[in-house]
Amino acid sequence: MNAPQLPAQARIVIVGGGAVGCSIAYHLARLGAKDVLLLERSTLTSGCTWHAAGLVGQLRGKTNLTRMMQMSARLYAAIGEEVGQDVGWHGTGSLRLASSANRWLELKRSATIARSIGFDMHLLSPREAYDKFPLIDLEGVHGAAFVPSDGYVDPYGLTQAYAKGARAGGVRIVEGVTVTAVERMGKRITAVRTAHGDVRCEILVNAAGLWARQFGELAGLELPVTVVEHQYLVTEKTDRIPPGLPSLRDPDNNFYLKPEPGAFAIGGWEEGTVAPYGDGRLPPDFAQQLFPQNMERLERFVVPAATRLPLLNELGIRTVINGPIPVSADGEPIIGLHPDLDNYFLACGFTAGIAGSGGAGQVLARWIVDGDPGMDLWAFDVRRFSQHHASPAYLHDVGIETYAAYYKMGWPNEERVAARGARRSPFHDKLLAAGAVHGSKNGWERPNWFRRGGVPEPTHETFDRQVWRDTVGAEHRLVREGVALIDMSSFTKFEVGGPGAFEYLNWLAAANLDKPPGAAVYTQLCNARGGIEADLTIVRLADDRFYLVTGSGFGTRDGGWIRAHMPADGSVQFSDVTSARAVLNLCGPLARRVLEKVTRDDVSNAGIPYMSAKHIRIGLAPALAVRISYVGELGWELHIPTEYAAYVFDTLLEAGAEFGIGHAGYRAIDSLRMEKRYLYWSADITPDYNPFEAGLGFAVALNKGDFQGREALRRIKAEGVRQKLCCFLLERPLPVYGGETILRDGRVLGSTSSGNYGFTVEKSIVFGYVPAADAQATAFEIEAFGETTPAVRIDGCAYDPQRARLLG
Numbered sequence: 001m002n003a004p005q006l007p008a009q010a011r012i013v014i015v016g017g018g019a020v021g022c023s024i025a026y027h028l029a030r031l032g033a034k035d036v037l038l039l040e041r042s043t044l045t046s047g048c049t050w051h052a053a054g055l056v057g058q059l060r061g062k063t064n065l066t067r068m069m070q071m072s073a074r075l076y077a078a079i080g081e082e083v084g085q086d087v088g089w090h091g092t093g094s095l096r097l098a099s100s101a102n103r104w105l106e107l108k109r110s111a112t113i114a115r116s117i118g119f120d121m122h123l124l125s126p127r128e129a130y131d132k133f134p135l136i137d138l139e140g141v142h143g144a145a146f147v148p149s150d151g152y153v154d155p156y157g158l159t160q161a162y163a164k165g166a167r168a169g170g171v172r173i174v175e176g177v178t179v180t181a182v183e184r185m186g187k188r189i190t191a192v193r194t195a196h197g198d199v200r201c202e203i204l205v206n207a208a209g210l211w212a213r214q215f216g217e218l219a220g221l222e223l224p225v226t227v228v229e230h231q232y233l234v235t236e237k238t239d240r241i242p243p244g245l246p247s248l249r250d251p252d253n254n255f256y257l258k259p260e261p262g263a264f265a266i267g268g269w270e271e272g273t274v275a276p277y278g279d280g281r282l283p284p285d286f287a288q289q290l291f292p293q294n295m296e297r298l299e300r301f302v303v304p305a306a307t308r309l310p311l312l313n314e315l316g317i318r319t320v321i322n323g324p325i326p327v328s329a330d331g332e333p334i335i336g337l338h339p340d341l342d343n344y345f346l347a348c349g350f351t352a353g354i355a356g357s358g359g360a361g362q363v364l365a366r367w368i369v370d371g372d373p374g375m376d377l378w379a380f381d382v383r384r385f386s387q388h389h390a391s392p393a394y395l396h397d398v399g400i401e402t403y404a405a406y407y408k409m410g411w412p413n414e415e416r417v418a419a420r421g422a423r424r425s426p427f428h429d430k431l432l433a434a435g436a437v438h439g440s441k442n443g444w445e446r447p448n449w450f451r452r453g454g455v456p457e458p459t460h461e462t463f464d465r466q467v468w469r470d471t472v473g474a475e476h477r478l479v480r481e482g483v484a485l486i487d488m489s490s491f492t493k494f495e496v497g498g499p500g501a502f503e504y505l506n507w508l509a510a511a512n513l514d515k516p517p518g519a520a521v522y523t524q525l526c527n528a529r530g531g532i533e534a535d536l537t538i539v540r541l542a543d544d545r546f547y548l549v550t551g552s553g554f555g556t557r558d559g560g561w562i563r564a565h566m567p568a569d570g571s572v573q574f575s576d577v578t579s580a581r582a583v584l585n586l587c588g589p590l591a592r593r594v595l596e597k598v599t600r601d602d603v604s605n606a607g608i609p610y611m612s613a614k615h616i617r618i619g620l621a622p623a624l625a626v627r628i629s630y631v632g633e634l635g636w637e638l639h640i641p642t643e644y645a646a647y648v649f650d651t652l653l654e655a656g657a658e659f660g661i662g663h664a665g666y667r668a669i670d671s672l673r674m675e676k677r678y679l680y681w682s683a684d685i686t687p688d689y690n691p692f693e694a695g696l697g698f699a700v701a702l703n704k705g706d707f708q709g710r711e712a713l714r715r716i717k718a719e720g721v722r723q724k725l726c727c728f729l730l731e732r733p734l735p736v737y738g739g740e741t742i743l744r745d746g747r748v749l750g751s752t753s754s755g756n757y758g759f760t761v762e763k764s765i766v767f768g769y770v771p772a773a774d775a776q777a778t779a780f781e782i783e784a785f786g787e788t789t790p791a792v793r794i795d796g797c798a799y800d801p802q803r804a805r806l807l808g
């Protein structure tokens with residue numbers, strides 16, 4: 001065999017010839033990208049792709065993942081004919097059974113979400129489900145969902161079709177070439193090294209699938225992705241399987257089924273899978289290999305499958321496939337530009353990479369060619385992770401947990417159990433002693449609520465009234481009527497300084513930062529389209545020093561965004577000071593009475609007006625008191641050097657005792673912020689929306705001079721927005737979590753972005769975008785779990801619209 005011939009230079013190099021890498025190559029070719037090279041160490045599909053079952057299910061928990069899956073399904077129906085390569089697409093639909101009452105509720109909720117995004121999905125009675133799949137036993141079936149456009153595809157044929165289309169568009173694909181090293185200069189990859197020569201490149205794509213973590217290490221990156229075992233079996237042949245059956249999923253019984261010609265392929269997401277290579281690194285010579293079958297794990301889903309499908313008891317097993325499957329630190333794929341490098345794209349961590357490859361290839365190719373994926377990809381963005389997510393110990397435990405969760409009920413407010421406790425605030429143990437039930441956010445342990453009196457052990461297993469509801473209601477009222485202390489140490493905090501800091505940040509932010517030291521400014525950071533990339537507070541500490549505060553989960557992303565745009569001349573310095581400052585939110589109408597007792601600084605309205613900050617002393621300790629609120633009451637976020645944190649905590653509790661001070665947690669915060677119409681980035685605002693649509697026009701300073709996104713925002717304002725974020729109060733207190741359908745006169749307008757119960761206004765509240773033409777109406781309906789209730793759109797917010805409490 002001739003040695004592979006490589007060019008000395010290619011503009012874009014894709015590493016990995018699985019379904020994902022080949023799809024990126026195909027889509028780059030379709031977008032007209034030139035000089036693209038795909039390198040595959042063995043043969044195309046030889047990684048994870050060749051042994052996949054090929055099921056394509058589109059409806060996912062995240063709207064944009066569903067959109068990506070829709071792109072895939074549409075492509076699979078057409079690509080075979082387009083490139084002249086059969087992909088074995090069977091668009092026979094999919095049936096998902098509800099074998100429990102709760103699953104039936106979940107399916108109804110999915111149907112509501114599907115309706116809100118215009119996705120074709122039907123709920124069926126057990127009998128109708130049987131008509132679609134006449135081999136199932138209906139015992140215990142409450143209903144089913146049918147998606148007509150789902151199907152299954154041949155992963156090998158699909159990958160070859162991508163490759164054929166890519167080659168036809170000028171992409172060079174070379175097999176039998178392992179990239180063994182990458183050359184890095186500063187924030188750029190300049191070349192890849194192979195045994196057949198080096199290739200200089202301008203853009204590198206890591207689509208190395210099972211090897212993605214190892215491949216990332218070549219560039220000095222630690223990627224939060226590992227590999228676990230996944231099994232399915234293929235039954236013996238029989239002539240008793242009718243043609244044209246849909247694929248079948250019975251998540252309560254933990255199995256999926258794909259009709260093969262005259263047989264079934266059946267797989268499952270059982271508990272206790274194995275991470276064969278604890279640190280996620282496959283041996284270098286691993287290619288087209290499987291693991292020995294594990295009958296004990298197989299039984300965990302085959303036995304229930306045989307009860308649902310009695311025919312299985314009569315069919316022997318022809319083959320068992322036990323293969324390695326990628327899984328990321330949260331189970332979702334990783335797509336996009338790595339924040340540490342300017343030209344390194346990721347497309348890895350795909351647990352359902354056959355279904356996902358079509359859409360993922362399309363959005364990533366767009367991102368590479370246009371510099372922007374064109375839609376919000378936050379749920380898949382590598383910037384959603386932090387350092388601890390990439391630790392082998394974390395990935396091992398979470399990989400196994402995430403795998404087993406694939407078919408578990410997606411309960412609202414559910415918390416992970418594996419790999420907890422890594423990031424604790426200085427108040428952690430004190431809060432625990434006070435009854436805190438911690439949740440996990442980006443690895444931080446944060447108080448969700450406080451167990452008081454006889455409240456039982458928390459369980460999340462309901463869509464309805466949670467055991468902690470009354471307790472959270474009490475915490476909510478404590479903030480509204482008295483004074484509370486909330487640990488917000490998990491906030492991400494940055495300092496940006498230097499002679500160019502003001503000019504730079506004022507260009508990056510949509511609001512005007514030209515304020516005197518001590519001012520606190522709420523602002524969005526927009527992209528060139530005007531989409532909201534970040535939502536944060538910037539405190540001016542000095543003429544040339546700024547303190548930035550953003551959400552617990554957004555540190556990598558927002559920090560990456562800020563660093564990526566910084567001038568290269570060294571005039572601006574950036575540092576992440578998250579670990580250096582603990583944060584306590586002292587809030588409620590009695591908050592000033594408490595603070596006054598422990599400080600000699602002037603904390604009156606004149607001393608620290610709303611939206612300002614001041615260095616004060618609390619007893620012996622220094623603190624930056626920022627007069628701002630996400631709960632809508634008088635209060636300060638006190639940023640405290642970590643070593644003083646415990647002291648300040650004790651001091652405030654002691655001083656607050658006479659005012660009835662108590663603890664509150666993040667569940668209460670969410671209810672409080674909904675009443676105030678305070679938005680949450682990643683749900684209510686994302687790069688898909690601009691500040692004018694979100695009702696944040698007040699924070700956009702179009703006249704301050706040039707800033708990122710200004711032209712787009714000026715145009716949007718002049719032309720008027722197409723959609724608007726509205727706040728709705730529900731007539732009946734349906735449980736709402738976001739994702740509900742918004743209707744007007746029976747017409748579907750969209751879906752809600754957030755939902756919760758407001759304990760002060762005693763109503764369920766949702767936010768959501770509706771077309772601008774509908775945004776002035778007041779009468780709407782909200783559909784949740786298949787039930788519809790009238791809802792009133794209100795101007796402004798539900799609680800204290802005049803801000804009297806906040807300014808008090």
Ligand SMILES: Cc1cc2nc3c(=O)[nH]c(=O)nc-3n(C[C@H](O)[C@H](O)[C@H](O)COP(=O)(O)OP(=O)(O)OC[C@H]3O[C@@H](n4cnc5c(N)ncnc54)[C@H](O)[C@@H]3O)c2cc1C
Nearest residue numbers: 016018020041047048049053054055179209352353354355
């Ligand atoms: C048993 C089983 C059943 C599955 N069923 C389904 C299903 O029904 N539906 C579904 O959507 N998904 C399914 N999957 C998952 C699916 O197979 C994967 O998500 C998908 O194949 C991932 O594709 P990929 O291109 O990202 O990775 P891979 O297929 O692993 O491709 C990566 C490629 O990169 C190459 N490579 C790595 N390092 C280098 C290097 N240094 N230099 C050059 N080349 C390199 C490798 O050789 C490999 O070919 C299943 C998985 C398993 C194990």
